[in-house]
Amino acid sequence: MDDLDIVVxxxxxxxMSLVRCLVARPGPFGVTPTVALVQPVAASAATERTWCYxxxxxxxxxxxxxxxxxxxxxxxxxxxxxxxxxxxxxYKMIRSVDFEAHVxxxxxxxxxxxxxxxxxxxxxxxxxxxxxxxRDADGDPVRLRARWVFDSRPPRRLPPARTTLLQHFRGxxxxxxxxxxxxxxxxxxxFRTPQPRRGVSFGYVLPLSRxxxxxxxxxxxxxxxTTREYESVLSHYTxxxxxLGVFTVLRAEQGVIPMTDAVFDRxxxxxxxxxxxxxxxxxxxxxxxxxxxQRQSVDIARSYRAGRxxxxxxxxxxxxxxxxxxxxxxxxxxxxxxVEFFTRLFRRNAFDRVIRFLDGRSxxxxxxxxxxxxxxxxxxxxxxxxxxLARNHEDGDR
Ligand SMILES: Cc1cc2nc3c(=O)[nH]c(=O)nc-3n(C[C@H](O)[C@H](O)[C@H](O)COP(=O)(O)OP(=O)(O)OC[C@H]3O[C@@H](n4cnc5c(N)ncnc54)[C@H](O)[C@@H]3O)c2cc1C
Numbered sequence: 001m002d003d004l005d006i007v008v009x010x011x012x013x014x015x016m017s018l019v020r021c022l023v024a025r026p027g028p029f030g031v032t033p034t035v036a037l038v039q040p041v042a043a044s045a046a047t048e049r050t051w052c053y054x055x056x057x058x059x060x061x062x063x064x065x066x067x068x069x070x071x072x073x074x075x076x077x078x079x080x081x082x083x084x085x086x087x088x089x090x091y092k093m094i095r096s097v098d099f100e101a102h103v104x105x106x107x108x109x110x111x112x113x114x115x116x117x118x119x120x121x122x123x124x125x126x127x128x129x130x131x132x133x134x135r136d137a138d139g140d141p142v143r144l145r146a147r148w149v150f151d152s153r154p155p156r157r158l159p160p161a162r163t164t165l166l167q168h169f170r171g172x173x174x175x176x177x178x179x180x181x182x183x184x185x186x187x188x189x190x191f192r193t194p195q196p197r198r199g200v201s202f203g204y205v206l207p208l209s210r211x212x213x214x215x216x217x218x219x220x221x222x223x224x225x226t227t228r229e230y231e232s233v234l235s236h237y238t239x240x241x242x243x244l245g246v247f248t249v250l251r252a253e254q255g256v257i258p259m260t261d262a263v264f265d266r267x268x269x270x271x272x273x274x275x276x277x278x279x280x281x282x283x284x285x286x287x288x289x290x291x292x293x294q295r296q297s298v299d300i301a302r303s304y305r306a307g308r309x310x311x312x313x314x315x316x317x318x319x320x321x322x323x324x325x326x327x328x329x330x331x332x333x334x335x336x337x338x339v340e341f342f343t344r345l346f347r348r349n350a351f352d353r354v355i356r357f358l359d360g361r362s363x364x365x366x367x368x369x370x371x372x373x374x375x376x377x378x379x380x381x382x383x384x385x386x387x388x389l390a391r392n393h394e395d396g397d398r
Pocket of ligand 1: 009011013015048050152153254278290291
């Protein structure tokens with residue numbers, strides 16, 4: 001059995017980000033930790049995606065960024081728009097393949113890091129660390145022992161919650177025949193889409209050049225659509241709403257992100273921690289995860305270097321989680337109209353205040369102002385109701 005300082009399970013956003021932070025500088029006593037990054041062979045194609053996040057203009061991951069926007073726009077159902085920017089910040093896009101290739105190059109230069117192609121089956125605590133039991137592509141057992149284990153495997157079942165909605169989407173990378181897009185402005189939410197009975201839907205347009213863009217249809221509701229349903233609504237949106245004219249679909253991206261007020265345990269045992277989506281890094285109200293993963297990775301590595309227990313810090317402020325729980329309840333119960341809710345939020349507040357809230361960096365006074373700009377009575381009713389609700393699994397079991 002191999003003895004290591006650290007095992008990281010899963011080479012997605014959280015696993016890759018954490019390993020690069022852990023080995024960026026020497027650990028306790030000036031020694032770079034020995035790290036194994038365990039990932040099933042040929043898993044990355046299945047998880048190919050793009051990550052967007054807010055970052056300072058000059059960010060740590062800029063070499064992997066494929067596009068960025070200073071200006072963001074929200075459009076209501078009547079095409080009236082609010083446009084704003086976040087001073088000193090940019091909204092950036094990273095393709096997972098570029099990120100993986102960049103991190104793989106960085107890690108190849110660090111002899112203390114081993115990449116292991118295996119599927120983890122079990123993690124067990126022992127007296128001074130944890131055992132990781134896995135199988136390689138031939139089905140042969142792989143056993144590792146480490147002082148600390150960070151696990152980013154997605155949970156088989158979400159923890160019990162009071163409200164769970166799904167953020168589900170399909171996007172097309174399109175190329176048009178004529179100049180159509182304004183590459184300086186991204187459309188964060190365009191509500192000129194058919195609305196579900198409960199929840200909300202919107203278009204999301206990220207221009208990559210005058211003729212190329214990622215055009216996405218996103219819905220917050222209780223069940224994902226079929227590919228055929230997404231395709232039909234995307235056809236309508238691109239042809240009738242955006243009027244793209246003749247265009248080619250170069251590639252599609254589809255996904256589901258749970259939006260839940262479930263409580264995720266970051267600690268699975270004295271030496272075992274959960275990171276990424278598995279550790280609750282996904283913000284319930286937005287689905288944004290990537291920026292939180294970066295912040296947590298830096299903090300974990302700092303704790304490790306200082307010789308402290310490297311428990312991942314709380315991914316979100318308690319106040320933001322409470323506000324998100326109320327918003328999810330309001331949307332899921334149908335007490336607020338989703339389009340009205342979001343357009344009002346952007347219209348009645350400074351754009352950068354809303355963005356800072358969505359990115360988890362708004363202050364108490366700003367959060368109060370945001371709360372007061374939402375439909376007060378239904379939100380108050382949800383705020384009073386939420387603490388009284390039981391947390392259930394999605395399938396109804398406690
Ligand atoms: C299509 C899509 C687009 C998204 N876009 C954004 C966005 O724009 N901005 C944003 O902030 N968030 C976004 N998210 C949400 C979130 O950032 C991503 O899901 C992100 O990839 C989560 O990182 P993670 O490391 O927690 O999980 P993942 O990236 O899914 O990584 C988990 C890893 O665990 C591995 N694994 C699974 N089982 C095992 C096993 N048994 N043994 C070993 N390894 C295993 C998987 O192969 C995978 O590599 C998006 C999500 C999706 C699905």
